[in-house]
Amino acid sequence: MPSNNPGFNTRAVHAGQAFEPRTGAVVPPLHFSSTYAQDGIGNLRAGYEYGRGGNPTRDALQEQLAAVENGTHAFSFSSGLAAEDSLIRALAEPGDHIVLGNDAYGGTYRLINGVLGGWGIGNTPVDMSDHDALQQAIGANKTKLVWVETPSNPMMRITDIAAVAQIAHDAGALLVVDNTFASPALQQPLDLGADVVVHSTTKYIGGHSDVVGGAIVVKNPVLAEAIGFIQFAVGAVSGPMDAFLTTRGLKTLGVRMRTHSENAMAVALWLQQRPEVEAVHYPGLPEHPGHELAKKQMSGFGGMVSVQFTGGENAARTIAEATRVFTLAESLGGIESLMNYPSEMTHASVKGTELAVPVNLLRLSVGIEDTKDLIADLEQAFTKL
Numbered sequence: 001m002p003s004n005n006p007g008f009n010t011r012a013v014h015a016g017q018a019f020e021p022r023t024g025a026v027v028p029p030l031h032f033s034s035t036y037a038q039d040g041i042g043n044l045r046a047g048y049e050y051g052r053g054g055n056p057t058r059d060a061l062q063e064q065l066a067a068v069e070n071g072t073h074a075f076s077f078s079s080g081l082a083a084e085d086s087l088i089r090a091l092a093e094p095g096d097h098i099v100l101g102n103d104a105y106g107g108t109y110r111l112i113n114g115v116l117g118g119w120g121i122g123n124t125p126v127d128m129s130d131h132d133a134l135q136q137a138i139g140a141n142k143t144k145l146v147w148v149e150t151p152s153n154p155m156m157r158i159t160d161i162a163a164v165a166q167i168a169h170d171a172g173a174l175l176v177v178d179n180t181f182a183s184p185a186l187q188q189p190l191d192l193g194a195d196v197v198v199h200s201t202t203k204y205i206g207g208h209s210d211v212v213g214g215a216i217v218v219k220n221p222v223l224a225e226a227i228g229f230i231q232f233a234v235g236a237v238s239g240p241m242d243a244f245l246t247t248r249g250l251k252t253l254g255v256r257m258r259t260h261s262e263n264a265m266a267v268a269l270w271l272q273q274r275p276e277v278e279a280v281h282y283p284g285l286p287e288h289p290g291h292e293l294a295k296k297q298m299s300g301f302g303g304m305v306s307v308q309f310t311g312g313e314n315a316a317r318t319i320a321e322a323t324r325v326f327t328l329a330e331s332l333g334g335i336e337s338l339m340n341y342p343s344e345m346t347h348a349s350v351k352g353t354e355l356a357v358p359v360n361l362l363r364l365s366v367g368i369e370d371t372k373d374l375i376a377d378l379e380q381a382f383t384k385l
Contacts, residue, residue: 008068008184008185008254009254009255011064011067011068012064012067012068012185012250012251012252012253012254013251015063015064015066015067015068016028016059016060016061016062016063016064016067016247017060017064017247017251028056028057028060030057030240030241030244031055031056031057031240032240032241033051033055034050034051035049035050035051036048036049036050051237051240052232052235052237053232055237055240055243057240057243057244057247058076058237058238058240058243060243060247061074061076061238061243061244061246061247061250062074062075062076062215064247064250065199065201065205065215065217065250066217068184068185068250068253069179069184069188069189069190069197069217070188070190070191070219071190071197071217071218071219072218072219072221072224073217073218073219073221073223073224073227073228074215074216074217074218075215075216075217075227075228075231076201076213076214076215076237076238076243076246077213077214077215077216077231077236077237077238078212078213078214078236078237078238078239078242079200079202079212079213079214079236080107080180080198080199080200080201080202080203080213080214081107081108081111081200081214082214082236083198083199083200083214083215083216083236084108084111084198084214085111085115085116085236086216086227086230086231086234086236087176087196087198087216087227088111088112088116088121088145089116089230089234090223090226090227090229090230091144091145091174091196091223091226091227092121092144092145093120094119094120094121095120096120096121096122096142096143096144096145097121097122097123097124097141097142097143097144097145098112098121098122098123098124098143098144098145098146098147099123099124099125099126099134099137099138099141099143099145099146099147099173100112100123100124100125100126100146100147100148101125101126101127101128101147101148101149101152101157101159102125102126102127102128102354102355103149103152103153103154103155103157103355104125104147104149104152104153104355105149105153105178105346105347106342106346106347106348106349106350106355106357107346107349108147108149108178109125109349109350109353109355110349110350112147114349122141124137124140124141124143125354125355128148128150128157128159128164129157129159129160129289129290131163131164131167134146134164134167135167135171138167138168138171138173139171143168143171143173144173144174145173145174145175145176146164146167146168146173146174146175146176147176147178148161148164148175148176148177148178148194149177149178149180149181150177150178150181150182150187151181151182151283151290151294151302151304152181153180153181153304153346153363154281154304154306154340154342154346154347154357154361154363155281155306155357156181156281156282156283156288156290156304156305156306157289157290158283158288158289158290158291158293158294158297159290160293160297161175161177161189161192161193161194161297162192162193162297165192165193165194165195166193169193174195174196174223175193175194175195175196176194176195176196176197176198177189177194177196177197177198178197178198178199179197179198179199180198180199180200180203180204180333181203181204181302181304181332182298182302183199183203183204183205183253183257183302183333184197184205184253185204185253185254185256185257185299185300186257186261186298186299186300186301186302187297187298187299190217190218190219192297195218195219195220195223196216196217196218196223197216197217197218198214198215198216198217199214199215199216199217200213200214201213201214201215201246201250202214202331202333203331203332203333203334204253204256204257204260204303204332204333205246205249205250205253205333206245206246206249206250206333206334207249207250207252207253207256207333207334207335208245208249208334208335209331209334209335209336210245211242211245211246211249212242213238213242213243213246214238256335256368257300257302257303258300259368260302260303260366260367260368261284261300261301261302261303262371263303263366263367263368263369263371263374264282264284264301264302264303264304264305264364264366265282265284265301266371266374266375267305267364267366267371267374267375267378268280268282268284268285268305269285270375270378271305271307271378272285274382275310276309276310276311276315276382276385277307277308277309277310278308278309278310278360279307279308280305280306280307280308281305281306281307281308282301282304282305282306283298283301283302284301284302303333303365303366303367304332304363304364304365304366305363305364305366306361306362306363306364307361307362307364308358308360308361309360309361309362310360311360311385312359312360313343313359313360315360315385316341316359316360316361316362317341318381318384318385319339319362319378319381319382319384319385320339320340320341320362322380322381322384323339323377323378323381324377324380324381325337325369325373325374325376325377326338326339326364326374326377326378326381327339328340328341330345330346331365332363332365333365334365334367335367335368336367336369337364337365337366337367337369337374337377338364338365338367339362339363339364339365340362340363340364340365341362341363342357342361342362342363343356343357343358343359343361346363
C-alpha cells in the first residue's frame with residue numbers, strides 16, 4: 001500500500017492489486033486455472049493446490065474487501081445468500097437461535113426461516129430500534145446471532161450498530177451486519193462493534209449489474225477460521241472472472257457512492273413535494289426517524305430511496321411500469337437506475353408475515369445518470385396516475 005494510513009479510495013484501488021512482477025502489468029493477471037502444479041507431493045507453489053481452496057484472483061479480491069471494511073479476513077462467495085448460508089453454518093448449529101430485524105430482506109428471511117429452520121435454527125424477528133424487545137428476544141432464546149440490515153431493505157430503517165453490538169455482546173451473542181445498502185464507502189460496521197459484515201457484492205461493490213457475488217469480512221481470527229473451513233468444505237466460492245469483475249467494480253466504489261447519494265437526495269426531495277406521495281423513506285431527509293443516527297454512523301446516505309403512494313397498490317404499479325430511465329428490475333446498486341415493486345418481487349417470500357412490505361411501496365435504486373434526467377423520467381411517469 002502507498003502509505004501507512006491510506007484513505008478509503010486508496011485502499012479500494014491498491015489493496016491486493018500489486019503489479020505483476022514478471023511483466024510489470026499494472027492490473028494483476030486473471031487466473032483461471034482450477035489446479036496447480038506441485039514441486040513434490042505436498043510441496044505447493046505459493047500455497048495453491050486446487051481452485052476451491054484458493055485462487056490468486058479471488059485472494060486479491062478478498063484482500064481488497066478486508067481492507068475497505070477495516071477487517072483482517074475476507075471471504076468471497078458465489079452470491080450474497082451463499083455467503084449468508086455459509087456464515088450461519090459456520091457460527092451456529094441446530095438448536096441455536098437468530099434474532100433478525102422485522103424488515104429484513106426477503107431472501108435472508110427465506111434462508112433463515114425456510115431453509116435453516118428445517119435444520120434446527122430458530123429465529124425471532126424484532127424491531128431493532130426497540131432495544132428492550134431486542135434484549136427480551138435474545139434472553140428468552142439464548143440467541144447465537146443478532147442479524148441487522150442498516151439501512152434496511154426496503155424500509156430504509158437505521159439501526160444503532162454500536163448500541164446493538166453492546167446488547168448482543170452482553171448476552172454472549174455475535175452481531176452480524178448486512179452492509180450491502182450502505183457499502184463500506186459509507187459505513188464500516190466492524191469499527192462500530194459488529195463481529196461480522198456480510199455483503200451481496202452483486203450490488204454496490206460490483207456496481208455494474210454484471211456479476212453475482214457475496215462476501216463476509218471479520219476481524220476475529222477464530223471466526224475467520226470457522227468461516228474459512230465452511231467455505232472450503234462447502235465450496236460456494238466466487239469464480240475467477242466474477243472475482244475479477246468485483247475487484248474492478250470495487251476500485252471505483254467511493255466515487256460512485258458519492259454520485260449515487262447526491263442523486264438519491266435530489267430524487268427524495270422531489271418526491272417529498274408530490275401530492276401523490278404518502279411517504280418517502282430516505283435517511284438523508286431530516287424528517288427520517290433515523291436521520292441523526294445515520295449522520296453519526298454513516299459518511300453519506302446512499303443511493304436507495306423507497307416511496308409509498310397515496311393511490312395505493314395501483315399507483316405503485318403504474319409508476320413502476322411507466323418509467324423509461326428507471327428500469328423495472330430486480331437487484332440494486334448498479335450504475336443504472338432501477339425500479340422495484342418489492343411486494344411482488346424482492347420480498348414476495350415474506351408476504352403474509354410480519355416482514356411483509358406495503359403494497360403501495362416502490363424501491364428506487366438511484367443510479368449515476370444526470371439528476372435532471374432521473375427527475376424528468378419520474379415526472380413523466382407521474383402523469384400516468
